[in-house]
Amino acid sequence: MSNDNILTFHGHVGTSVELREGAAVPWVLFRVASTPRQYDQATRTWRDLETTWMSVKAWRVLAQNAAESLTIGDPVVVIGKLRTESWTSKDGEPRESTVLEATLIAHDLGRGVTTFRRVDRQPAVVTSSDGTVEALAELEGQQVQTPAA
Amino acid sequence: MSNDNILTFHGHVGTSVELREGAAVPWVLFRVASTPRQYDQATRTWRDLETTWMSVKAWRVLAQNAAESLTIGDPVVVIGKLRTESWTSKDGEPRESTVLEATLIAHDLGRGVTTFRRVDRQPAVVTSSDGTVEALAELEGQQVQTPAA
Amino acid sequence: MSNDNILTFHGHVGTSVELREGAAVPWVLFRVASTPRQYDQATRTWRDLETTWMSVKAWRVLAQNAAESLTIGDPVVVIGKLRTESWTSKDGEPRESTVLEATLIAHDLGRGVTTFRRVDRQPAVVTSSDGTVEALAELEGQQVQTPAA
Amino acid sequence: MSNDNILTFHGHVGTSVELREGAAVPWVLFRVASTPRQYDQATRTWRDLETTWMSVKAWRVLAQNAAESLTIGDPVVVIGKLRTESWTSKDGEPRESTVLEATLIAHDLGRGVTTFRRVDRQPAVVTSSDGTVEALAELEGQQVQTPAA
Numbered sequence: 001m002s003n004d005n006i007l008t009f010h011g012h013v014g015t016s017v018e019l020r021e022g023a024a025v026p027w028v029l030f031r032v033a034s035t036p037r038q039y040d041q042a043t044r045t046w047r048d049l050e051t052t053w054m055s056v057k058a059w060r061v062l063a064q065n066a067a068e069s070l071t072i073g074d075p076v077v078v079i080g081k082l083r084t085e086s087w088t089s090k091d092g093e094p095r096e097s098t099v100l101e102a103t104l105i106a107h108d109l110g111r112g113v114t115t116f117r118r119v120d121r122q123p124a125v126v127t128s129s130d131g132t133v134e135a136l137a138e139l140e141g142q143q144v145q146t147p148a149a
Numbered sequence: 150m151s152n153d154n155i156l157t158f159h160g161h162v163g164t165s166v167e168l169r170e171g172a173a174v175p176w177v178l179f180r181v182a183s184t185p186r187q188y189d190q191a192t193r194t195w196r197d198l199e200t201t202w203m204s205v206k207a208w209r210v211l212a213q214n215a216a217e218s219l220t221i222g223d224p225v226v227v228i229g230k231l232r233t234e235s236w237t238s239k240d241g242e243p244r245e246s247t248v249l250e251a252t253l254i255a256h257d258l259g260r261g262v263t264t265f266r267r268v269d270r271q272p273a274v275v276t277s278s279d280g281t282v283e284a285l286a287e288l289e290g291q292q293v294q295t296p297a298a
Numbered sequence: 299m300s301n302d303n304i305l306t307f308h309g310h311v312g313t314s315v316e317l318r319e320g321a322a323v324p325w326v327l328f329r330v331a332s333t334p335r336q337y338d339q340a341t342r343t344w345r346d347l348e349t350t351w352m353s354v355k356a357w358r359v360l361a362q363n364a365a366e367s368l369t370i371g372d373p374v375v376v377i378g379k380l381r382t383e384s385w386t387s388k389d390g391e392p393r394e395s396t397v398l399e400a401t402l403i404a405h406d407l408g409r410g411v412t413t414f415r416r417v418d419r420q421p422a423v424v425t426s427s428d429g430t431v432e433a434l435a436e437l438e439g440q441q442v443q444t445p446a447a
Numbered sequence: 448m449s450n451d452n453i454l455t456f457h458g459h460v461g462t463s464v465e466l467r468e469g470a471a472v473p474w475v476l477f478r479v480a481s482t483p484r485q486y487d488q489a490t491r492t493w494r495d496l497e498t499t500w501m502s503v504k505a506w507r508v509l510a511q512n513a514a515e516s517l518t519i520g521d522p523v524v525v526i527g528k529l530r531t532e533s534w535t536s537k538d539g540e541p542r543e544s545t546v547l548e549a550t551l552i553a554h555d556l557g558r559g560v561t562t563f564r565r566v567d568r569q570p571a572v573v574t575s576s577d578g579t580v581e582a583l584a585e586l587e588g589q590q591v592q593t594p595a596a
Contacts, residue, residue: 003159003259003401005183005201006304007231008455008526010152010551034154036232052154052233052247065556074563077526077551079455082156083185084201098201098247103301104457104524106553107563109512110152114561116521116554152550155453157306157377159402214407223414226402228306228375252450253308253375255404256414258363263412265372265405301457301557303481303499305529308450332452334530350452350531350545380454381483382499396499396545408450 005082007100009054010034010108013074015139019067028063029099029135030070032056032078055139056080058102061121066105068119075111079104087136097136154231156249158203159183159257162223164288168216177212178248178284179219181205181227204288205229207251210270215254217268224260228253236285246285303380305398307352308332308406311372313437317365326361327397327433328368330354330376353437354378356400359419364403366417373409377402385434395434452529454547456501457481457555460521466514467582475510476546476582477517479503479525502586503527505549508568513552515566522558526551534583544583 011034019026035051056078058066070076080102089095107114160183168175184200205227207215219225229251238244256263309332317324333349354376356364368374378400387393405412458481466473482498503525505513517523527549536542554561 003226003257004185005156005158005160007154007156009154009231011154036153036230050233050235050245052231062557065558065560069556069560069562071563077152077524077553079524081185082158082201084199086199096199103557105556106524107556107561108152109516109552109554110509110550111512112563112565113512113516114554114563115516116518116559116561118559211408214409214411218407218411218413220414226375226377226404252408254407255375256407256412258367258403258405259360259401260363261414261416262363262367263405263414264367265369265410265412267410301524301555302483303454303456303458305452305454307452307529309452334451334528348531348533348543350529375450379483380456380499382497384497394497406450 007078007080007082009056009078009080009100011052011054011076011078013070013072013076014053016072017067017070019064020135025059026063027057027059028067029055029057029139031139032076054078055097055099055136056102056105057099058105062102062105064121065119066102069107070105075108077104077106077108078102085136095136099136156227156229156231158205158227158229158249160201160203160225160227162219162221162225163202165221166216166219168213169284174209175212176206176208177216178204178206178288179215180288181225203227204246204248204285205251205254206248207254211251211254213270214268215251218256219254224257226253226255226257227251234285244285248285305376305378305380307354307376307378307398309350309352309374309376311368311370311374312351314370315365315368317361318433323358324361325355325357326365327353327355327437329437330374352376353395353397353434354400354403355397356403360400360403362419363417364400367405368403373406375402375404375406376400383434393434397434454525454527454529456503456525456527456547458499458501458523458525460517460519460523461500462586463519464514464517466510472507473510474504474506475514476502476504476586478586479523501525502544502546502583503549503552504546505552509549509552511568512566513549516554517552522555524551524553524555525549532583542583546583 011032014031014033017028017030032054033051036049037046038049040047080100083099085097085099087095160181163180163182166177166179181203182200185198186195187198189196229249232248232250234246234248236244309330312329312331315326315328330352331349334347335344336347338345378398381397383395383397385393458479461478461480464475464477479501480498483496484493485496527547530546530548532544532546534542
């Protein structure tokens with residue numbers, strides 16, 4: 001089935017983007033905060049709507065380049081598949097999280113300028129299984145940084 | 150800012166789609182269940198991944214036509230803006246829900262055939278304010294129907 | 299590479315949608331006309347922008363259901379990959395056409411109501427090679443019908 | 448109507464991205480080449496499919512940042528509205544071009560790393576009318592550079 005649920009998500013990086021290597025392939029899991037703005041015809045001003053937080057996951061070269069390029073507060077666009085993942089909290093409670101499995105991550109040129117550099121990556125060393133559920137638990141406990149507006 | 154978070158969501162209608170008229174414009178709020186399938190190279194079979202449930206909201210003519218066209222179990226595609234809405238549960242607890250504000254709702258021709266008919270709609274009568282938070286609370290309490298696979 | 303060029307195209311069916319069976323799988327090739335509207339703040343009226351025509355291609359069950367469901371003038375949405383195809387005109391001239399390879403085709407509930415019916419399809423009989431280039435040549439010669447506004 | 452035809456286009460910058468200032472707002476018009484790859488199960492190798500060229504247009508801050516950030520050969524993603532524009536060639540012949548009116552332009556982190564820097568932009572000075580048709584004519588005459596694979 002090629003009918004995946006594809007989301008294009010615009011926001012600011014809200015947690016640090018660190019490469020996780022204890023898995024078959026290198027990967028990252030981080031959060032992005034999106035605060036849409038709406039134009040109010042009555043007052044002729046823009047006002048912020050509610051912030052949506054999204055967990056973003058990426059693998060391999062995309063993960064390596066994202067970890068090297070992204071800093072908390074950076075404006076980014078992420079395109080990917082919206083998925084639900086089940087995991088268990090430290091208290092043993094079942095949890096469900098929505099995760100955006102990225103096929104594209106990029107700095108938004110609507111918010112600033114970027115300098116690009118090609119990188120030759122070595123093929124990733126295969127080690128063990130995925131650790132997504134541990135990382136989701138960790139993100140939950142973590143004090144999420146407020147991105148720059 | 151035209152950089153809305155746009156989601157294309159494929160699934161089956163999971164709750165009844167009833168027109169709600171006690172607001173400025175007619176609207177609907179219903180749930181769609183999406184169960185992606187993944188091909189397992191090892192066993193050469195398809196297997197179901199976890200189901201993602203999405204609350205879908207629409208207004209005006211789109212809401213009127215959706216209410217007249219959709220039945221529980223129908224395969225649909227929805228395109229819209231992904232938004233977060235805050236509301237208060239019956240117990241007075243604060244809640245956050247993710248809502249897909251639809252710009253397109255349609256039956257999926259990958260799953261069956263459709264017959265189309267144009268409809269002339271009268272302009273909606275304006276009455277009072279939106280009742281989204283009441284409807285989100287109602288959907289939560291409601292026993293969600295399992296859509297046909 | 300999963301980074302396909304994905305287009306969501308809204309318009310009206312502009313040529314008849316007939317199943318073509320002389321190939322490995324049943325398929326369709328038809329044209330859709332899209333005329334966006336823009337709100338003119340000065341005159342407070344909507345005005346039509348230029349029409350974009352798109353060649354849409356689909357295969358297998360999606361093609362079979364589209365052929366059975368769609369009539370010239372129907373409002374549709376098509377999601378797919380934007381591709382360039384080279385072919386040769388009757389005069390022997392090289393041509394390039396942009397084709398939207400559909401993963402989704404559907405009637406737009408923003409324009410009317412639909413009735414949905416599931417259909418059991420027999421697996422398609424494999425016969426010979428694809429005939430896309432012949433069909434593109436045929437579409438070019440054909441007097442394209444103007445879709446209902 | 449919010450149902451615009453939205454395209455997500457991945458490719459390499461194929462012409463230089465220069466800011467054009469003789470209009471109401473600063474803008475850019477440049478070409479992007481997209482060459483999708485397909486995995487051939489039989490030979491177990493990737494092969495290039497036909498290249499699709501797209502004219503990309505942007506305005507204001509996005510145009511200013513794109514002109515400052517992009518170099519021929521850079522891997523980019525562009526999201527925008529697909530539009531048809533009519534213009535007249537130097538020989539007086541009527542022409543139609545497909546143009547992608549960008550809402551997002553970004554370097555692709557799947558292909559390398561980026562460094563991001565915020566920029567304070569002065570409001571653009573309004574001068575005269577748009578010069579898109581002249582620029583489309585110019586792009587046609589221009590020897591298009593082959594982007595790095």
